[in-house]
Amino acid sequence: MxxxxxxxxxxxxxxxxxxxxxxxxxxxxxxxxxxxNSREFSLKRMPSRKQTGVFGVKIAVVTKRERSKVPYIMRQCVEEIERRGMEEVGIYRMSGVVVDIQALKAAAMSVNNKDVSVMMSEMDVNAIAGTLKLHFRELPEPLFTDEFYPNFAEGITLSDLVAKKSCILNLLLSLPEANLLTFLFLLDHLERVAEKEAVNKMSLHNLATVFGSELLQPSEKESKLPANPSQPITMTDSWSLEVVSQVQVLLYFLWLEAIPALDSKRQSILFSTDV
Structure with missing residues (x-):
């Protein structure tokens, strides 16, 4: 042998x-x-040293350079998934081929957008879904920003439903415009994916579980645990609580029937020809 x-x-x-x-x-x-690799390492954000790239670069920097409302690679991924991946069982939950994901990542930085679209049309849709998730995971700070993450984590625990909604929506409106528009674009996409739950098996909760940490995990992990917990808390417990909080925040937005103050922004992204 x-x-x-x-x-x-x-x-x-x-x-x-x-x-x-x-x-x-x-x-x-x-x-x-x-x-x-421990979860702490696998979720650690790795900023790019090259601000001319697409991955590992702040959303605002990319959209300003592209003169777009949403990073073009993100829009391409979403459009391709909505074209042929909405009924794919476990879309976003299933792992794509790493080689394909890395190829798309490299292409997004080195070739024109038409070539990237051609590559996507010939790839397994799970690799495209993986590329979209990677884009969020490699942001130098979460889409919800390091600054506001602690406030989102605290706001989602409020027992007064009116106070919770006011707090969470005000925080959302406080995000940088590029981050806000990108989130609204993704939110509408995820809601459309969930509409096909009977076929793709991806409920709102499943999608929140997949994307919660991608969108909220801070660049430098800080514990949001109570100062004096009644019971000793292990590192595993700490990470579990962090993840639950992140999932709950995203799920809250997915469950909202409408975000009145943002409807005009959402419509402008959905129907604008300007990417």
Whole structure:
């Protein structure tokens, strides 16, 4: 039997955190090294060093450069998903092929928009969904911003429903315009995806679970736990509470039947030919 070892950093072979798995395939023995990354690391935002790019760059910088209301790569992803992915079971929940996602990421920075659209038309729709999620995950700060995240996390816990709605909507209106318009565009898309729940199995709650951390996870994690909890709280508990809070914030907006003060902005994005 032949023996094939994937090209890996030699230092990784000495790292105790890596686990080796051997898979036999058609007379070839493939050795895979697998390493677990904690949630803290996997959700850490990685800003781009090049402000001329699309990924890892603030929404406001991209839209200003493109003279657009919503980053063009995001609009392309949404349009392609709505063209042929709305009935895909587990859309946004299923992982796309990493190689395809990275290819789209590279293309968004190096070729024209028509070429990106052609690439998307030939790719598995889950890779396109993965590219959209990656775009949000790699923002240098969350779409809801580091500044306002603690306020959203606190506002969603208010028991007075009137006070909660007033607080959450006022915070939304306080976001930078580019962030606000991008969120409204995504919100309308996610609501349309949920309308196909009977086929794609993606309810509003499922979508909030997928996108909650992508949109709200702060660039530098700070605990939002009570100062004097009644019971000891582990790091795992801390992250679980963070994620629940992030999901609840997004789900709140998805559940709202209307956002009166923002209707005109939402309509301008939906029907404008200006991207």
């Amino acid at each position: 032949s023996n094939l070892l994937l090209d890996l950093d030699p230092q990784a072979l000495q790292d105790r955190d890596w686990q080796c798995t051997v898979i036999a395939m058609n007379g070839i023995e493939v050795k895979l090294l697998v390493k677990f």
